[in-house]
Amino acid sequence: MDLYLAICTLLVVHTAAWTPIIVKNITQLGPQLTPAVSRVSRDGGYSVLIDENIVWLYDDTECLNLGGRQLSFVSNSAAYAKDPNLNVSIVQDFGVQAAGKEEKSGMTDYAILADKTVGTGGWISFSADELDFNRQREGKERVAIWPGTSPTPYSTTQAFLFAPLVYVDNKPQNPAKEYQARGMTLISISAPYDGPVAARQGDLIIPGTEVAYGGFSSLMGYTSTASPQDMNKRDIYLFGITDGGLQLARARMEVLTDFAKYRFWDPVRLEFSDTPPKLDEKDYKKIYLPGSFTYGSIFYSPYFNTFIMVYFNKFVDSTFRIRFLDLNNPVGQDPIWPKRGKNSAGIAPEDVEALVKYGWSPEQELYRSPPGKGGFNYAGMAHPEYFNRQYFAPSLYPQGTSASRRRNPWYGSSTVSEKDAGGDGKHLLLSWTSQLRGGFNSGIYQVQLAKVEFDGIPDNPEGDFPSAAASSSMPTLSLVSSALSPIVTITAAASIPSAKASGTTLTSTGSADRSAQTPWRVESWLLLERWSARSGLFLLSCLFIWGCTDW
Numbered sequence: 001m002d003l004y005l006a007i008c009t010l011l012v013v014h015t016a017a018w019t020p021i022i023v024k025n026i027t028q029l030g031p032q033l034t035p036a037v038s039r040v041s042r043d044g045g046y047s048v049l050i051d052e053n054i055v056w057l058y059d060d061t062e063c064l065n066l067g068g069r070q071l072s073f074v075s076n077s078a079a080y081a082k083d084p085n086l087n088v089s090i091v092q093d094f095g096v097q098a099a100g101k102e103e104k105s106g107m108t109d110y111a112i113l114a115d116k117t118v119g120t121g122g123w124i125s126f127s128a129d130e131l132d133f134n135r136q137r138e139g140k141e142r143v144a145i146w147p148g149t150s151p152t153p154y155s156t157t158q159a160f161l162f163a164p165l166v167y168v169d170n171k172p173q174n175p176a177k178e179y180q181a182r183g184m185t186l187i188s189i190s191a192p193y194d195g196p197v198a199a200r201q202g203d204l205i206i207p208g209t210e211v212a213y214g215g216f217s218s219l220m221g222y223t224s225t226a227s228p229q230d231m232n233k234r235d236i237y238l239f240g241i242t243d244g245g246l247q248l249a250r251a252r253m254e255v256l257t258d259f260a261k262y263r264f265w266d267p268v269r270l271e272f273s274d275t276p277p278k279l280d281e282k283d284y285k286k287i288y289l290p291g292s293f294t295y296g297s298i299f300y301s302p303y304f305n306t307f308i309m310v311y312f313n314k315f316v317d318s319t320f321r322i323r324f325l326d327l328n329n330p331v332g333q334d335p336i337w338p339k340r341g342k343n344s345a346g347i348a349p350e351d352v353e354a355l356v357k358y359g360w361s362p363e364q365e366l367y368r369s370p371p372g373k374g375g376f377n378y379a380g381m382a383h384p385e386y387f388n389r390q391y392f393a394p395s396l397y398p399q400g401t402s403a404s405r406r407r408n409p410w411y412g413s414s415t416v417s418e419k420d421a422g423g424d425g426k427h428l429l430l431s432w433t434s435q436l437r438g439g440f441n442s443g444i445y446q447v448q449l450a451k452v453e454f455d456g457i458p459d460n461p462e463g464d465f466p467s468a469a470a471s472s473s474m475p476t477l478s479l480v481s482s483a484l485s486p487i488v489t490i491t492a493a494a495s496i497p498s499a500k501a502s503g504t505t506l507t508s509t510g511s512a513d514r515s516a517q518t519p520w521r522v523e524s525w526l527l528l529e530r531w532s533a534r535s536g537l538f539l540l541s542c543l544f545i546w547g548c549t550d551w
Contacts, residue, residue: 018462019361020304021322024455026367029415032056032431032447033090034079038109039064040093042077043378043433045447048151048159049385049392049408053191054081056091057147057161058447059379061122063099063111071099071111074122075144076163078196084411088386088429089449094195095123121145124163124187124198142168143182150297150381151189152218154234154253156396156408161187162214162238165204183208184215186257206259211279213238213249213262217298219307220253220393221352225336237352238262239298245290247277248356265356270332272356289360297382300349302390303425303454307347307355310366310382310430318377320366320430328462329359340463349393367430367452374435374443386412387427387451415451428452 034040044059061077064070079091099111113122122145126134130143144166151159167180183204190197206213216239223235234253239246248265250272255261263272265288277286284290296311307325312318327341337357341347347354369377385391389407397406410418416427429451436444 018458018460019324019364020457020460021324021364021366022455022458023366023452025453027415027451027453028370029089029449029451031089031434032449033087034093035090036093036096037063037111038071038099039066040112041436041444041446043445043447044076044147045379045431045433046147046150046381047081047383047385047431048153048189049411050153050155050159050189051157051191052409053196054084054385054411055079055151055159055189055191055196056081057123057151059146059148060144061112065100065102065109066105067103071109072113074113075142076122076124076147077112078123078198080191080196081411084386085413088412088415123196125200127200127203140170142170144168145185147187148215149217149295150383151187152220152236153392153396154220156392156398157190159189160201160218160256161189162206162212162218163187164212164215181208181212183210184212201257205257209279210259210276211240211242211247211249213240213247215239216241216246216293216296216311217309219298219352219355221350223252224353225342235352237355239288241293242279242281242287244281244284245287246293247281248288249276270356288356291363295379295381297384298355299382299384300393301384301425302349302388303423304457305346307352308382309360310380310428312378312380312432313363316376316378317368318371318380318432319368320380320432321363322366323360323363325354325358326361327354327358328460329361331357331359349390350395367450369430369432369434369448369450372434372436372446372448374438377432377434377448379431379433381431383429383431384425386429387416387421388424389418390424412451416453426454428454 032045040061040063042058042061044057046057048055048057056079058077058079059075061074062070063072077093077095079093081088082090082092093112095113096110097113099109101108121131121134124145124147126143126145134142145163146166147161147163149161151161153159162184163186165182165185167182169180184206185203186201186205188199188201218239219237220234221237222231223229223233236251236253236256238249238251240249249262250265251258251262262276263274264276265271266273266275266286267288268285281287292313292315294312294314296309298307298309300306301308301324304324306327309323309325311321313321327347328339330337330339334357336343337354338344342351342354369380371377385408387410389410391408392406394403394406412427412429421427429449431447431449434446434448436446
């Protein structure tokens with residue numbers, strides 16, 4: 001086994017060809033700061049820019065007083081970056097309430113949704129039956145909704161998120177079954193002045209018997225070039241994690257709540273199919289991107305002019321990995337997608353179809369984050385809305401917006417100014433969850449930050465690195481909206497008791513029966529990594545090494 005793993009490592013090293021990605025400098029920025037609450041322990045740390053607010057999302061969130069007494073606990077929470085140009089580390093929480101006084105000092109304690117039960121759910125509200133289940137079990141068992149990844153903007157003012165609905169048993173007979181995935185629910189997100197708003201779009205959109213599409217990352221782009229393109233519509237590409245790698249599904253924006261209308265990438269035929277892959281698919285030829293993944297981000301980089309993937313894999317070594325979509329490595333013989341991008345002219349942020357037309361580069365190590373005292377780090381994410389005025393695809397701006405105004409504000413100027421940055425996307429904010437103290441139901445978790453500065457792009461022996469494609473006739477969001485708005489008006493579920501939750505709809509206009517419990521699956525790596533972190537065990541490493549022997 002040791003020899004085999006050594007060979008695996010050598011293959012990674014020797015097959016790594018030219019790469020544009022060279023790290024010049026990494027700056028540790030320390031923990032994220034939450035001054036509105038007395039003390040908070042939470043994991044996750046995902047983000048999206050909408051309506052000129054950077055929304056941060058978190059999984060399980062526990063508020064404590066300075067002596068360690070629990071003040072509240074919810075399965076998710078959200079905050080705004082308070083003033084990212086003054087300090088990228090500070091966030092402003094909402095739903096903060098007074099929660100008694102410190103025993104010794106007499107100072108008032110403050111907590112998010114000051115409720116010791118998990119019944120209120122958190123920022124993303126529970127449906128009526130989920131709420132009833134949690135209240136009856138009083139925390140011994142619960143349904144949780146964890147954001148799990150960063151939302152995807154579908155305008156400059158709204159975003160969507162596929163979040164896992166999870167059954168949690170705090171005292172299971174089998175410790176490996178503490179967390180069980182039940183499927184994916186769809187959330188729409190807006191960001192008004194008084195705090196971010198989440199709206200559930202029904203119950204389970206993707207059942208737990210299928211790959212958790214959207215759980216790793218989602219992107220929105222032009223419709224396929226395989227048929228006459230409708231430039232007023234958009235396709236959504238959804239990536240889901242299995243124990244063999246990443247699988248990919250595609251759906252039109254207007255049918256995003258109807259899983260029966262999704263199509264699934266077939267790597268053998270190099271086309272989308274109506275037949276979903278098996279959840280436990282072991283044949284690597286039938287997996288979109290074979291490999292090891294837990295948390296991550298996929299986004300278009302204006303610095304590299306291609307899509308970038310930043311992620312943690314299944315090894316518990318606290319290390320960020322990175323890949324780029326190699327436009328000099330076309331898959332198949334499509335004349336529209338030759339070397340150097342679409343029609344040999346690079347790709348634009350909306351050219352998401354490129355993700356099935358070109359191969360990903362070999363994995364590179366980006367940054368090994370320092371683990372906390374409680375053990376390895378997890379939930380590694382990239383946040384491309386910082387240090388980048390081209391976060392939004394140009395077509396997301398309203399009709400009539402001039403090209404010079406299709407730029408979002410610069411965020412993070414106290415860390416690196418736009419003048420000194422060297423270009424949009426040359427710097428990248430990273431976050432991860434650090435275990436200050438590990439263990440079942442007693443851990444303390446903290447989101448940590450660092451900034452990566454990339455070096456200049458070296459010469460490519462195969463020629464210049466493809467530049468970004470430009471289009472003078474690029475449709476704007478308003479054109480897309482006018483085509484979609486008669487079709488897409490997805491309202492929040494009526495059973496959701498929150499007034500806020502019912503106030504937002506998922507549309508492309510820019511306006512603001514539970515399934516049966518499924519058995520725990522070893523391919524639910526997000527849940528497995530969380531369990532491994534909470535238990536202090538290194539089960540992930542063992543399982544991944546075991547998986548290597550099947551390769």
